[in-house]
Amino acid sequence: MTRQSLIIDCDPGVDDAVALMLAFGSDRLETLAISTVAGNAPLDKTTRNARMLRQIAGRDDVPIHAGADRPLRRKRAGAGEFHGEEGLGFLTPFPPSKPIADGHGVDALIRHVLERPEKTVALAVLGPMTNLALALRKESSLAARLGPVAVMGGARSEGGNITPSAEFNVWADPEAADEVLRSGCDIVMFGLDVTHQVRADDARIALIAGKHTPAGDTAAAMMRFSQKVEREIVGWDSPPVHDLCPVAWLARPELFELKPCRIQIEIQSELTRGHTAVEFRVEASTAPHRWATKADADGVFALLAEAVS
Numbered sequence: 001m002t003r004q005s006l007i008i009d010c011d012p013g014v015d016d017a018v019a020l021m022l023a024f025g026s027d028r029l030e031t032l033a034i035s036t037v038a039g040n041a042p043l044d045k046t047t048r049n050a051r052m053l054r055q056i057a058g059r060d061d062v063p064i065h066a067g068a069d070r071p072l073r074r075k076r077a078g079a080g081e082f083h084g085e086e087g088l089g090f091l092t093p094f095p096p097s098k099p100i101a102d103g104h105g106v107d108a109l110i111r112h113v114l115e116r117p118e119k120t121v122a123l124a125v126l127g128p129m130t131n132l133a134l135a136l137r138k139e140s141s142l143a144a145r146l147g148p149v150a151v152m153g154g155a156r157s158e159g160g161n162i163t164p165s166a167e168f169n170v171w172a173d174p175e176a177a178d179e180v181l182r183s184g185c186d187i188v189m190f191g192l193d194v195t196h197q198v199r200a201d202d203a204r205i206a207l208i209a210g211k212h213t214p215a216g217d218t219a220a221a222m223m224r225f226s227q228k229v230e231r232e233i234v235g236w237d238s239p240p241v242h243d244l245c246p247v248a249w250l251a252r253p254e255l256f257e258l259k260p261c262r263i264q265i266e267i268q269s270e271l272t273r274g275h276t277a278v279e280f281r282v283e284a285s286t287a288p289h290r291w292a293t294k295a296d297a298d299g300v301f302a303l304l305a306e307a308v309s
Helices: 012-027 043-057 105-115 130-136 168-172 174-183 202-209 214-233 243-253 296-306
Strands: 003-012 028-038 064-066 123-124 147-150 186-190 254-267 275-281 288-297
Touching: 003 012, 003 105, 003 202, 003 243, 012 043, 012 214, 012 243, 012 296, 028 043, 028 105, 028 243, 043 064, 043 214, 064 105, 105 123, 105 130, 123 130, 123 243, 130 174, 147 243, 168 174, 174 254, 186 243, 186 254, 202 214, 202 275, 202 296, 214 296, 243 288, 243 296
Parallel strands: 003 028, 003 123, 028 064, 123 147, 147 186, 186 288
Antiparallel strands: 254 275, 254 288
């Protein structure tokens, strides 16, 4: 089996935690590095959280680099109400044994891509796109050299989760999203339209918890916290596990259906800040982006169960 090499750019975050457990444990993926960004929580917490999760998974071989601590132009936002004060739900913070790696997350991203053959390193962006936007500014060849960029972000038919029309990751740094989508990168976006199909119901959480491993126990605890929060705030019984989707696609693309499109980001109006305008009326052969429309949710959770075993 040929493994997909990837870098994960994230802001853990309970759903980031589940996605990391998939990446750390999957024999289909070669995780080269992790970069962190401010998003669901401030940078110091997202970086600590990534280190904690790495330690739980027993993957101290994967370097973690701290990235951008604020959006390109906006004030930093947070999502503590959905992730807990420390960002990882019920998990009590502890001092990770291994420190962060030397070098900024942006520089690490560039270095890993340039060190490998063109189009062989994928990037999973699970938070605001600030680090990637800064990397593209710094290294002009990056867009052509990166493999697929799988982004959790945006919304179309489902509406937004931070405003009526905007999803949090894009809303948090819309200028970064705008720059990335205009960069020429091979971008596949996993918006709320598809992540709302991948829900952690009781049976799926039990499947993961039933593996009785540190990674499985942690992923299950994250989803149980999301279940509690979604019931209290939204009224849903089964929370979507958003960030799981891009990583699952990189491991098993056949679990998702994609449509060619052109995506633009609203950066002018505060009323519709971060809105993703997804246009399907484009020629497939020249469409600059792809939008995920359907997911095999049972297949995604089976993949996760395999990884945490």
